Amino acid sequence: MRHLPILAALCLLSAPCPLIGQNTASMLVNVKGSDGASLHHGGVVNLYTLAGVSVATGKMKDGQVDFEGLSEGRYSVEVSATGYQKVIQEADIALRGERVQVYITVRPDSGASAVPEPSGAPRPAADSREELGKTPEARRGNKLERAWMPPDVDESIPAVESNVVCPLQKVQDEAAQRVRAFVDGVNRISATEVLDHEVIDQHGRTSKHETRKFSYVESLQEIKPGAYRLEEYRNGTTGMDVFPEHIASLGLGALVMIFHPAYRNEYEVSCEGLSRSHGSPAWQVHFRQRPDRPVRLRQYTVAKQVFPVALRGRAWIAADSYQVVSLETDIVAPIPQIQLKAEHIAIDYAPVKFHKDQEELWLPQNAELFLDLGSRRIHRRHHFSDYLLFSVDEDQKIAAPTVSKEPDTAPAARPNF
Numbered sequence: 001m002r003h004l005p006i007l008a009a010l011c012l013l014s015a016p017c018p019l020i021g022q023n024t025a026s027m028l029v030n031v032k033g034s035d036g037a038s039l040h041h042g043g044v045v046n047l048y049t050l051a052g053v054s055v056a057t058g059k060m061k062d063g064q065v066d067f068e069g070l071s072e073g074r075y076s077v078e079v080s081a082t083g084y085q086k087v088i089q090e091a092d093i094a095l096r097g098e099r100v101q102v103y104i105t106v107r108p109d110s111g112a113s114a115v116p117e118p119s120g121a122p123r124p125a126a127d128s129r130e131e132l133g134k135t136p137e138a139r140r141g142n143k144l145e146r147a148w149m150p151p152d153v154d155e156s157i158p159a160v161e162s163n164v165v166c167p168l169q170k171v172q173d174e175a176a177q178r179v180r181a182f183v184d185g186v187n188r189i190s191a192t193e194v195l196d197h198e199v200i201d202q203h204g205r206t207s208k209h210e211t212r213k214f215s216y217v218e219s220l221q222e223i224k225p226g227a228y229r230l231e232e233y234r235n236g237t238t239g240m241d242v243f244p245e246h247i248a249s250l251g252l253g254a255l256v257m258i259f260h261p262a263y264r265n266e267y268e269v270s271c272e273g274l275s276r277s278h279g280s281p282a283w284q285v286h287f288r289q290r291p292d293r294p295v296r297l298r299q300y301t302v303a304k305q306v307f308p309v310a311l312r313g314r315a316w317i318a319a320d321s322y323q324v325v326s327l328e329t330d331i332v333a334p335i336p337q338i339q340l341k342a343e344h345i346a347i348d349y350a351p352v353k354f355h356k357d358q359e360e361l362w363l364p365q366n367a368e369l370f371l372d373l374g375s376r377r378i379h380r381r382h383h384f385s386d387y388l389l390f391s392v393d394e395d396q397k398i399a400a401p402t403v404s405k406e407p408d409t410a411p412a413a414r415p416n417f
Helices: 130-134 168-184 251-258
Strands: 006-010 026-032 044-049 052-061 063-069 073-080 087-093 099-105 191-200 204-224 225-234 248-249 267-275 280-290 300-304 305-308 311-318 324-331 340-354 360-374 376-389
Touching: 026 044, 052 063, 073 099, 087 099, 130 267, 168 251, 168 267, 168 280, 168 324, 168 360, 204 251, 204 280, 248 360, 248 376, 251 324, 251 340, 251 360, 267 311
Parallel strands: 006 248, 026 099
Antiparallel strands: 006 300, 026 063, 044 052, 044 073, 073 087, 191 204, 191 376, 204 225, 267 280, 280 311, 300 305, 311 324, 324 340, 340 360, 360 376
């Protein structure tokens, strides 16, 4: 089944990120009952122009009807199913080559006998529209529904040492200098990236797994004061076709820019105390996008429409070096327009030593993404190794940090939480 291409990216500028479209315009209609389960029994979907001209008719299979070969324009989608009220909903195809998904909920007809669902069918927790209206904190109250994803960053505060005063201003200032040095020193890097991709079913089990390996190049440059451009190339291309499920996960490692002087004032920051990260003392810092400031660091791009994503999260900053050691984020609120219900990101940074002159940079080692988007639950793990620093010496390799290495083909592991 094909899906509308989605770009989940760190975009340090307000300009939309590029997308790759499909060859033919098409529309996938997804029909669900009021309980959120797909309508498995018979039903018909009629597609009309707004003038009432019939375009196509399709019978539902597993709650879906796929229409292809469509032109740009606005359509009327009509769903009829025995025992359910008829539903009519409008949908747009703005550009040739788009892949549009339409989600329609049907409700039982009180004047007719609804066809019962199979007794053994799993039943989702709630109507998807109600879920989209909830905050992440409220939605994660359903432990069984959310068991596949790590806890929300605001579900609880990790333990910190008592009677230790946190010098928040110093922590922020020192961390800002480290991030500034990261940007200044790494305007172009390359690495080997292994992407471990899992699709999670409604029971929290892995239903699909694959591993892809890339030659990875990153460029992070200041193009004007307070504005940076991030570019990523995988196997020499910025195209989305290299990603599974037509969902591009970009810029995860660069989320450390939250602490850069150009962006840190856009977040409410508090220090929760002295904790430990990877066995060493670290200041535990909470951050949240300020509502009175622009959302500039992360966005989703769907069909050339841009949806800024406000973040909240927690970071661990080394008490001795003030380097950002690890970082976790969740979204401030769902985005109903694209059915983004939840997103959790976890990133680990480590020192990478450059052999010549003993130069050292802190770079992302692992970046994990947990995504609840529409009917899809995605877990990804990006692992980076074998760094090259082109700005210093294109022929000189950087040694990876001393950690236990994964095999080239990662096993179908479960999220470690």
